[in-house]
Amino acid sequence: MLIARLIADKEGLESKLDAASEALEVKGMRVAAATMLDFCGDVLQIMLPDGDAAVLRKVLDAHFKPSDLLVTQDAVEIPRLFVSDMDSTMIGQECIDELADFANLKPQIAAITERAMQGEIDFPTALAERVGLLRGLDESAIGRCLSERIEPVAGARVLVETLKSKGCRCVLVTGGFHHFADPVAEMIGFERVVGNRLGVAGGSLTGELAGPISDASTKLATLREEADNLGPAAGVLAMGDGANDIPMIAAADYGLAYRAKPKARMAADGWIERGDLTSVLSLLGIPKSEWVAS
Template identity: 65%
Template sequence: MEMIEARDWEVAGAGMLDFCDDVLELEVVEGNPAGIRKILDRCFPDSDLLLSNGLIEVPSLFVSDMDSTMIEQECIDELADFAGLKDRIAAITERAMQGELDFESALRERVGLLKDLPETAIAQCLEERIRPMPGARTLVSTLKARGCHTVLVTGGFHSFADPVAELLGFDRVVGNRLGLHGGMLTGGLVGGIVDSSVKKKVLLEESERLGSEVFSLATGDGANDIPMIEAASYGIAYRAKPKARSAADGWVDRGDLTSILSLFGIARQDWVFD
């Protein structure tokens, strides 16, 4: 607080939440958001934090990335392992997530390398490799119990996203479709590409459908999530790459996905554990 007040910014209130005793709530009457963010990030490294220009409201719309956000893995990297190409494809994935490569070009290049991989590898990969991120189901279930509409939007594939969404309880899925023929991957994609612009478009369309006053939450970890994160009422970067973290209103670096519930002031006793 001293560092904030040293900038002549008034701290109107500070205290631990009664029902979330590990959550510190600060109310700053005046101040530069970027400056406050810099101070808090310096004082609370590896923390979970959410900044807002007004009272923090529980969202009525939740739109989330899948890979490395709602699940622990990058599906295309794990699938590539069945083709003996994981290191090669993972290197491309990492550069795309860092924002160093054009997403669509990187996606098409990686999918092309999977040509002639048996379709059965998808089911095997799902069974053996893909695991929900800790806290994912509780986060989705708790928000839905409060009337929140939930959408899983991914630059990955419906082959993975559909079963993941069913497991976690998402209401809608938006993703890419792998080309398949004769039980083998063709190395191509079917239909349009879900990239950063589509993710943002999904969030804006769902917000408009639900009403202009809706509060929205978007979570993600990579450069492809930045437009969606910036367009949401609350954009939270989950253990994210630097560019995505810098673009967000908040971040989770320490806890699991249930930390988001605490940041919105939802007491643990009100969480839904399915």
């Protein structure tokens, strides 16, 4: 059974569903049922006896864009593990880009960040280049950047706290830095943080990392480690926005791309592009009455 849960504009919903169903029929995929979930009134659930998940996502995207979407092969269940990226996923900024602004280097560093997120250059190279450019920046700039620039995206804390209330362990894993990730995790409610550490000496950044690099392989390893600790029946939700997140998104039971770059979007089981992060709760079938307010 192939199941899609979709949140889209209600105007013209029936006609769009008819058109999407016809397009799927052409590809040999028959819609068996399509209903609005009675416990999440804005979620349309579409069920097919079988078919290709990637084709289903493509057809629904073509007819309902912009949408929030999750496609699964089985009944949707609340995950026991949530692993998320930080920059441009749980917060609306790229920390290193904002920090670079304090060194008057934001355009140069942001350009490297964008190429890495698009998958045009490998992450370790991009990270080393960007961190190197920050050499000599006063460590106090990090605190100012946190207080002046960094904010959680809408719905982040409600998402995490609600999942925790359902017995889900929440882990923040980032290619960014503990200087930012630790306060962000505390603010939103994550239980564990994995990330990079900026080298500091004499109150200034050294332009190097202190300790091993946290990259795409680290994100995947963290997901697998945490899932193994919970046991074989633990459903896993992973979310991110860039090329560095693809391995963990692909490995999760529910891999979601949040306002993501094209390569990450293609690797995911669905995406959040219309609403805020509370849309994840609706797609998982958690009624609003059970959400934990921020």
